[in-house]
Amino acid sequence: MDKRKALVTGIGGQDGSYLCEILLQNGYTVHGIIRNRTTSDYTTVAVSHVLAAAEKNQNKLVLHSGDIMDPYFLLSLFREHSFDEVYHLAAQSHVGTSFKLQLYTCDVNALGTLRLIQTILTLGLEKKTKFYNACSSETFGQTVKDYQDESTPLCPVSPYAAAKAFSYWITSSARITHGLFAVNGILFNHESPRRGLGFVTRKITFAIAQIHLGLRSCIMLGNLNARRDWGHARDYMQGAYSMMKQDAPDDYVLATGKTRSVRDFVVTAFQIVGIRLEWSGSGIDEVGVDARTGQVRVRVDPDLYRPAEVSYLRGSAQKAATSLDWKPEISFKELVKEMVEADIALIHEKPTRFWMESKL
Ligand code: NAP
Numbered sequence: 001m002d003k004r005k006a007l008v009t010g011i012g013g014q015d016g017s018y019l020c021e022i023l024l025q026n027g028y029t030v031h032g033i034i035r036n037r038t039t040s041d042y043t044t045v046a047v048s049h050v051l052a053a054a055e056k057n058q059n060k061l062v063l064h065s066g067d068i069m070d071p072y073f074l075l076s077l078f079r080e081h082s083f084d085e086v087y088h089l090a091a092q093s094h095v096g097t098s099f100k101l102q103l104y105t106c107d108v109n110a111l112g113t114l115r116l117i118q119t120i121l122t123l124g125l126e127k128k129t130k131f132y133n134a135c136s137s138e139t140f141g142q143t144v145k146d147y148q149d150e151s152t153p154l155c156p157v158s159p160y161a162a163a164k165a166f167s168y169w170i171t172s173s174a175r176i177t178h179g180l181f182a183v184n185g186i187l188f189n190h191e192s193p194r195r196g197l198g199f200v201t202r203k204i205t206f207a208i209a210q211i212h213l214g215l216r217s218c219i220m221l222g223n224l225n226a227r228r229d230w231g232h233a234r235d236y237m238q239g240a241y242s243m244m245k246q247d248a249p250d251d252y253v254l255a256t257g258k259t260r261s262v263r264d265f266v267v268t269a270f271q272i273v274g275i276r277l278e279w280s281g282s283g284i285d286e287v288g289v290d291a292r293t294g295q296v297r298v299r300v301d302p303d304l305y306r307p308a309e310v311s312y313l314r315g316s317a318q319k320a321a322t323s324l325d326w327k328p329e330i331s332f333k334e335l336v337k338e339m340v341e342a343d344i345a346l347i348h349e350k351p352t353r354f355w356m357e358s359k360l
């Protein structure tokens with residue numbers, strides 16, 4: 001069994017929670033940075049999984065309360081532990097929010113990545129510590145190609161993507177300049193029951209669970225025509241782990257190769273609870289109606305449109321298939337079903353909890 005020591009920034013997020021489980025299964029001692037919440041009664045699904053793993057794996061999973069923006073915190077953490085592998089996942093990861101919090105998003109997503117790399121270099125750990133950077137398909141922006149892969153130029157249209165493009169280049173630069181084992185995982189959208197409630201898939205599955213249980217009547221959404229290549233987060237974290245197991249560092253796309261619209265996701269998710277949608281109207285007047293009862297279940301809210309949109313993403317993970325032997329295991333339908341059923345179970349389990357309505 002491997003006895004390596006890994007650090008996961010953003011361990012309390014969707015991906016961090018799965019990656020932490022994968023690393024523990026592979027014999028790692030896992031350290032995770034988690035931000036202190038002053039309102040301690042608010043725990044996300046992802047964080048609750050990490051806390052459960054910490055309970056089960058005492059001494060093998062160590063959570064550090066901290067922030068990647070504090071270089072002194074990073075220096076003392078790395079000095080004490082000199083990690084074998086660093087998986088840098090922490091980010092302001094919501095694209096829509098990045099238009100309102102531009103400076104903050106760039107500070108965390110771009111300079112936060114540089115702060116981590118600088119910490120490794122400052123402590124002379126570049127020959128010991130491997131570094132994974134969570135890059136994003138959002139950096140491809142408005143591409144004209146039918147699919148995107150490692151050779152597609154980055155053309156960011158949001159502050160989030162611009163910051164992630166910086167993180168991509170500063171990571172490659174550390175590989176070239178300092179010989180750091182530095183990897184960019186260029187991941188297409190991946191979802192799960194642990195997704196934050198502000199992302200469109202979970203917003204939809206959570207609202208459908210509420211509709212199914214009679215707690216609400218309708219979902220408000222933005223651009224129904226945007227197309228994404230949606231996979232399952234567990235599969236993608238397995239791929240990220242494989243990237244770090246290679247003899248030499250490189251950049252890899254992870255994707256399913258299939259693209260679907262937000263409208264497709266809504267239709268598939270409603271089918272799980274036995275509701276068939278029919279669409280009428282167009283633009284902001286478009287509605288999704290329950291074909292059996294005539295009740296309006298989906299409406300468009302123009303406030304949810306983004307100032308600039310990535311309208312089409314479809315990835316080719318050919319390189320990961322060939323070099324990492326990676327392929328997604330969980331199908332789109334299985335993903336949607338798992339998410340809807342998990343949200344129904346969650347609301348059943350905690351019916352009195354105050355659930356925040358997502359305005360994102
Ligand atoms: P997520 O659920 O939003 O998790 C991000 C985590 O980072 C959160 O736990 C967040 O903590 C933490 N964080 C934010 N700022 C921090 C800071 N300054 N210091 C320490 N921790 C901080 O995102 P995810 O879906 O797991 O994605 C993981 C990474 O992959 C992100 O970098 C994201 O941009 C990237 N990515 C995601 C996808 C996707 O489809 N999921 C695709 C491509 C790339 P709080 O909860 O306290 O905010």
Ligand code: GDD
Pocket residue numbers: 093094095096135136137138187188189190198199200201203220221222223224226227228262304305306309310311313360
């Ligand atoms: N969030 C949200 N809320 N998105 C909506 C809504 C809504 O009510 N209605 C329509 N959408 C559309 C967005 O405009 C976008 O085109 C699409 O749904 C997906 O939005 P998100 O789920 O917020 O994800 P994203 O694609 O913007 O970003 C995610 O994937 C990136 C990888 O491509 C995030 O996980 C990023 O961190 C990640 O890098």
